Structures are given as C-alpha cells and as structure tokens.
Amino acid sequence: MKKIAILLCMLSPLLMAQEVTFELTIEIPKHNVSEYHAPYIATWVENENRQAVKSTSLWYDDQLKWLKDIRQWWRKTGRRQTEPFDGITGATRRPGTHKLVLEPISIENDWPPGNYQLMVEAAREVGGREVVSLPFEWPATTNQIIEAAGNQELGTIKLNISVTQ
Amino acid sequence: MKKIIVSMMLLVLALSASAHKRWVLPSLFSVSEAQWITVDASVSNNLFYPDRPWPLETVRVVSPSGENVTLSNQSKGHRRSTFDFEVSQRGTYKVVAANTLYFVQYKETEQGETKRMRAASIDEIKNKLPQNVFSQEVAKSDSTLESYVTLGAPNHQVFAESNGGVQFKPVTHPNDLYQGEEGVFGFTVNDQPLVGAEVIMVWEGTRYRDDEQVIELITDDQGQIKLPLSQAGRFYLELSHRRSVDKEAYDKAYVNYLGTFEVLPQ
Numbered sequence: 166m167k168k169i170a171i172l173l174c175m176l177s178p179l180l181m182a183q184e185v186t187f188e189l190t191i192e193i194p195k196h197n198v199s200e201y202h203a204p205y206i207a208t209w210v211e212n213e214n215r216q217a218v219k220s221t222s223l224w225y226d227d228q229l230k231w232l233k234d235i236r237q238w239w240r241k242t243g244r245r246q247t248e249p250f251d252g253i254t255g256a257t258r259r260p261g262t263h264k265l266v267l268e269p270i271s272i273e274n275d276w277p278p279g280n281y282q283l284m285v286e287a288a289r290e291v292g293g294r295e296v297v298s299l300p301f302e303w304p305a306t307t308n309q310i311i312e313a314a315g316n317q318e319l320g321t322i323k324l325n326i327s328v329t330q
Numbered sequence: 331m332k333k334i335i336v337s338m339m340l341l342v343l344a345l346s347a348s349a350h351k352r353w354v355l356p357s358l359f360s361v362s363e364a365q366w367i368t369v370d371a372s373v374s375n376n377l378f379y380p381d382r383p384w385p386l387e388t389v390r391v392v393s394p395s396g397e398n399v400t401l402s403n404q405s406k407g408h409r410r411s412t413f414d415f416e417v418s419q420r421g422t423y424k425v426v427a428a429n430t431l432y433f434v435q436y437k438e439t440e441q442g443e444t445k446r447m448r449a450a451s452i453d454e455i456k457n458k459l460p461q462n463v464f465s466q467e468v469a470k471s472d473s474t475l476e477s478y479v480t481l482g483a484p485n486h487q488v489f490a491e492s493n494g495g496v497q498f499k500p501v502t503h504p505n506d507l508y509q510g511e512e513g514v515f516g517f518t519v520n521d522q523p524l525v526g527a528e529v530i531m532v533w534e535g536t537r538y539r540d541d542e543q544v545i546e547l548i549t550d551d552q553g554q555i556k557l558p559l560s561q562a563g564r565f566y567l568e569l570s571h572r573r574s575v576d577k578e579a580y581d582k583a584y585v586n587y588l589g590t591f592e593v594l595p596q
Contacts, residue, residue, distance in 0.1 A: 229363035236594065239362060240508070244483045247420075 183272040192320030195260040202290035203257035207238035217241035220251035234288040287318040299324040359592040372410040376537040380410035394421025420482035427475040428493035436466035468580040475588040480505035496587040513557035523553025527571035562595040
C-alpha cells in the first residue's frame with residue numbers, strides 16, 4: 166500500500182502537468198499589386214536575450230530558395246534546420262484572417278521563467294518583409310490574449326494563450 | 331634615389347595599390363537552397379563596378395568538406411572574369427585566389443643599372459638570375475583574395491585550410507554579419523596572430539559619393555580588427571603588411587589579404 170502511495174506521489178506531477186496552448190490569429194493584408202505572391206510566414210519564440218528557444222511554425226510553398234528572406238527566422242533558427250521544418254508547417258495563405266494553433270508547450274519545459282516573445286515574420290516575394298512581436302511571461306499561469314499589428318505585410322495578430330491541465 | 335624609387339615600385343606591386351582594388355563578388359553570400367552561384371572577378375577603383383578582368387588560374391572554390399569544387403563557365407571578358415560554382419553542401423564555401431610572388435632587384439656590377447625580375451619561386455630566381463651579381467634584393471609577396479558563400483548555417487571548416495600567406499580567422503563568421511552589430515575578424519601568418527597590420531574597409535557604391543570613406547583599422551595584439559557594421563550592404567577589405575623576415579632566402583616579405591563581404595539588415 167505504502168509502495169503504491171509513493172508511486173502515486175511520484176507520478177502526480179506528471180499527471181498534473183499543465184500544457185499551454187498558443188493559438189494565433191494572423192491577418193494577411195491585401196495588396197493591390199499586379200504581381201502578388203502570398204507571403205512566407207514563420208513564427209518562433211524568443212527569450213529575453215532575443216535568442217530563439219523554439220521554432221513554432223512555417224507557411225511556405227516548398228521553395229527553399231525564399232526562406233532566407235524571412236530574415237530573422239532564418240538567422241535565428243531556420244538556417245540550422247532541414248525539411249521537415251520545426252513546428253506546424255503548411256502552404257502559404259492568401260490575404261484574409263487565418264487561425265494557427267501551435268504545438269502545445271508543457272509548462273514543465275526547460276524555459277527559465279522570464280519574459281518571452283512570440284515572433285511573427287512575413288516575407289513576400291516582390292514585396293516587403295515585416296516582423297511583429299507578441300510579449301508574454303513564462304510560465305503562463307492564466308489565459309490571456311495579446312494583440313499586436315504590423316504596418317505592411319502583417320495586419321492584426323492575436324495570440325490567445327490558454328493554460329490547460 | 332633610384333633605389334628608393336625602385337623599392338617604392340616594388341612596394342606598390344607587392345601591396346597591390348589600394349587605388350586599384352582587386353575583388354571577387356559572388357552573386358549571393360547566404361542562401362537557403364542548393365544552387366548555382368555566379369562570381370565576378372575584376373580590378374577596379376569603384377566598388378563593385380568591374381573595370382579590368384584578372385586571370386582565374388589561381389582561383390579555387392573549397393567546399394565545406396574541404397574538396398575543390400569545379401568552376402564552370404569560366405570566361406574572361408573585357409571588364410571582368412567570371413565563373414559559376416554549384417553550392418550543394420550545407421555550410422560555408424570559400425572562393426580563394428592565393429598567390430606567392432618574388433620580386434627581385436639586382437645589379438650585375440657596381441656601376442650597372444638596377445634590374446628587376448619577377449619569379450614564382452626561389453628556385454626560379456636561382457635559375458634566372460645571372461651568376462655572381464654585384465647586389466640583389468628579394469622581396470616575397472603572399473597575396474590572398476577570398477570571399478565566402480554559405481548554404482544553411484555558417485560553419486568554420488574552410489578557415490582551417492592553409493594557403494601559406496595570411497590566414498583569415500574570423501571570430502564573427504563572414505556570412506553572419508548584421509547591421510548594427512560588431513564584426514570581429516582575425517588574421518594569422520604561420521599560425522601567429524598578425525599584429526599591427528593595416529586594414530582598410532570600404533563600403534560599396536563609391537561611385538555615388540564624393541569621398542571614398544575609407545575606414546582605416548589596425549589589427550590588435552591578437553591580430554584582430556573590429557568592423558563597424560554601420561549599414562547593410564557589401565564591403566571590401568584589404569590588409570597589407572610588411573613582415574619581419576627570418577629567412578635567408580629573401581630580404582623582405584609582404585603579405586596581403588583582400589576580401590569581399592556582405593552585411594545584412596536585421
């Protein structure tokens with residue numbers, strides 16, 4: 166009996182492990198241009214030293230050639246990756262508002278507590294490039310919505326952080 | 331007086347006077363996909379506007395794993411030489427043209443005129459030089475011209491390879507230069523830090539400004555310079571140095587290093 170109780174005690178943190186879900190709503194603005202290509206969009210998480218701690222998503226059209234133009238993502242994480250790229254990957258999206266649910270992150274991961282940013286970077290062929298940052302605190306303890314906006318290549322970006330048992 | 335003029339001429343030759351910049355310019359410095367890179371090679375005053383071609387015989391391209399890469403479509407035009415090479419391995423490639431030349435001046439008799447000779451080796455000097463000259467002075471010149479191209483993440487493998495002359499030992503990888511940051515480059519000769527060498531740095535687009543805006547730097551006691559990366563764009567670097575000579579085969583030794591780099595915006 167005692168043995169079982171000890172085992173349960175050891176297991177309980179695992180059973181209790183919280184997960185944090187990052188759900189993004191990304192607005193891709195419409196551009197009235199004759200040659201339009203949907204932007205490549207990457208997201209990643211940065212720590213206070215502006216180092217990437219996790220590469221979380223990539224929307225691209227399987228053309229590696231343009232990945233270097235997602236400049237910050239490329240420098241901080243992309244260039245050290247090969248296909249399949251880390252996180253949620255998919256084809257580019259057309260102008261409009263798109264939902265992107267990132268892989269859930271365990272509250273017991275190896276990120277030291279502190280200030281982090283979810284970075285969203287867009288680079289459009291024959292167009293511009295823009296990066297938007299959404300600051301959050303880690304570990305996240307409450308559900309929250311963080312909002313930011315770009316000027317050119319990104320519209321309103323909403324980050325819905327929800328903590329689940 | 332004549333001797334001074336001659337030695338000045340030698341110096342000019344050896345240091346490849348900064349008024350005429352010799353460079354290679356890859357079409358891209360950092361890429362995310364395996365692809366062909368095209369390279370221009372020229373000598374010009376304006377950066378990077380080709381003016382005169384230079385022969386590609388000494389050019390090699392070294393892959394991240396240390397193999398020599400085939401140069402394709404080599405051609406010599408009126409204004410530039412050009413070639414292509416294929417970037418297929420992840421890591422950093424080096425385009426290098428390393429060259430050692432000896433400049434000799436000698437007099438056959440005390441009253442004779444000073445003659446000059448160029449040779450590729452000490453043996454060549456011995457073979458060419460008349461017997462029993464009255465006086466001779468041999469200057470060795472090691473010239474290294476390089477540029478670097480990276481597929482994926484940069485690595486430092488190609489900087490381990492030795493050419494004999496100046497070795498480029500970057501602290502900041504040359505394909506990891508970003509506007510507003512500091513770039514640190516180091517140089518060695520015979521595995522020793524090249525201390526007190528003069529380096530000039532010139533941003534591209536000299537044609538569009540009144541002043542060339544040469545940035546003068548001197549390597550510190552670790553043989554390093556700190557580059558002010560005040561803008562994004564490409565720049566030219568030229569290191570020239572007269573080394574102290576510890577060999578009897580020559581009286582003077584010059585080393586130089588020429589490089590072309592790119593700084594990316596953040």
